[in-house]
Amino acid sequence: MRPLRYAINVTLDGCVHHEAGVAPDEELMGFWTVVMERADAVIYGRTTYEMMQGAWRRPASGVWPDWMSEWEVPFADALDRIPKHVVSSTLESVDWNAELVRGDLVDAVRGLKAQPGEGLSVGGVTLPLALANEGLIDEYTFVVHPIIAGHGPRLLDGLSELTRLELIDRREFGSGVIAQTYRPAPVR
Template sequence: MRPLRYAINVTLDGCVHHEAGVAPDEELMGFWTAERADAVIYGRTTYEMMEGAWRRPESGVWPDWMDEWEIPFADALDRVPKHVVSSTLESVDWNAELVSGDLGDAVRRLKDQPGEGLSVGGVSLPLALAELGLIDEYIFVVHPIIAGHGPRLLDGLSERLALEHIERREFASGAVVQRYRPVLDPLP
């Protein structure tokens, strides 16, 4: 069974908005590139945002704005299969397919396939998957920024989620990777 990992950049005050100033530098981009997954699961908003930034242009040449150290990440993301959860999109491309039917059942089927793992990003979809108990690992890259506004990490979770800390890694930028697993039998 493939584990499902929720991986996201977050500010010290819990903001997960991509415009909160948490863009990875070369060291962090290397970390994100190394976080291998056989496939990613996105909601519509994250899918469209990632496609707009990281899809290989039809010319096959990455845009001039992209730094050389961003290309390995872009290449990896461009190639990986994508599963898109959306009630508004009628079709997707970019090596993607729409997830249909019951979300929990669909994600369980994806997890049951062999492989290294699945990755989910975004805001609303991870909240729904956390509520269903389907996330096996949480990877938060905490940036030394206080955004003061914006969508917050798992905001609206209906019940407390107990986590076990399994890894901590610091970067030169001051960002810190915090990796957790859900505690199966949390104390009351």
């Protein structure tokens, strides 16, 4: 069974909004590239899918835009080619190496996890909350930035019950960012 991994940038006060000033530098983008390359596929909700597509889809010309730094290209390449599963009841169709997830979310994600492979990655805010509430996330990576945003959506805000985690990895970056990876703690 493939593990489902949730990884996200978060501020010290728990904000997970992409506009909270948590843009990665070269070192951190290398980390995110490895995270993406560890996955066989990603699962996104509509909002995250559209945001990622707008930023990271290879242009029809095949040439990455001028705003993209050379050190962002490996991440963009990895995300551009990875299969995407998009959970949406409003989209009629998707492209960008993607397919829509329809029907019961829990059954669909369990079906994806049951397939052979290295693992699945989930991104965003709302969808991971729904999956965490169902106990479907096997690993959490919180990339904590030394920023206090003071506003915006909060990490797993609205989780239905306490979830105990155990630390399995920790990495510090030159920028002061700390990536902490957890898995659900065994029930005792």
